[in-house]
Amino acid sequence: MTIGLTPLTENMPNGKATKPGDVVFAMNGKSIQVDNTDAEGRLVLADALCYAHSFNPQLIVDMATLTGAMRVALGAGATGVFSTSTKHWNLLQKSGVQTGDRVWRLPLFSHYTKQVADSQLADLNNIGGAGAGGACIAAAFLKEFVTHPNWMHLDIAGVMDNKDEVPYLGKGMAGRPMRTLVYFAKALFSNEFTD
Structure with a gap:
């Protein structure tokens, strides 16, 4: 069975809007220092990742247009993927080869985790300490809300x-990497994937 969660929120400024330096609490109780209010998507996604655990899943996959840093790192050449499971990564990578939508694995080094844990006010900081490695820092932040292997x-x-x-697509929104995810899900639930 596949369960899809779509965390949505309205991002509108007003007198009660989150300000730089505010501390908010995630669903799992972790406190987050908000140093950049433009990095709000990861806050919403953090709660969705916590909630996903309540379904006792085999795998949690999240997908988001999370960072401009990913566009800088890979451009339109591939989807950036961070994975705690090499087996699932290998299947996703093979799926990308089959569909023509490339995926590229990026690191979840403790170096990035240390940056998001660098906060004097809270358990975590929503953007980390350094300006470089933004996509990796965002993924490290999200990983703080995932206990599933x-x-x-x-x-x-x-x-x-x-x-x-991409020559087979018209200009505009691409829908990538949906073809890869469909192929991946089909392979995951067939005999092509074994634990």
Whole structure:
């Protein structure tokens, strides 16, 4: 069975809006220092990841246009993937080869985790300490809300639209890497994947 969660919120400024330096609490009780209010998507996604655990899943996959840093790192050439499961990563990578929508694995080094844990006011900081490695820092932040051993985060900021990079797609929103995810799900629930 596949369960899809869509965390949505309205992002509108007013007198009660989150301000830089505010501390908020995630669903799992972790406190988060908000140093950049433009990095709000990861706050919403953090609660969705916590909630996903309540379904006792085999695998948690999240997908978001999370960082401009991913567009800088990979452009439209591939979807950036962070994974705690090499087996699931390998299947996703094979699925990308089959569909023509490339995926590229990026690191979840403790170096990035240390940056998001660098806060004087809270358990975590929503953007970390350094300016470089933004996509990796965002993934490290999300990982703080995942206790399940099988998790993949797909940052689709670089592939969300098509200018002229992908010849089989018209200009505009690309829908990438949906073909890869469909192929991946089919393979996951067939005999192509074994634990």
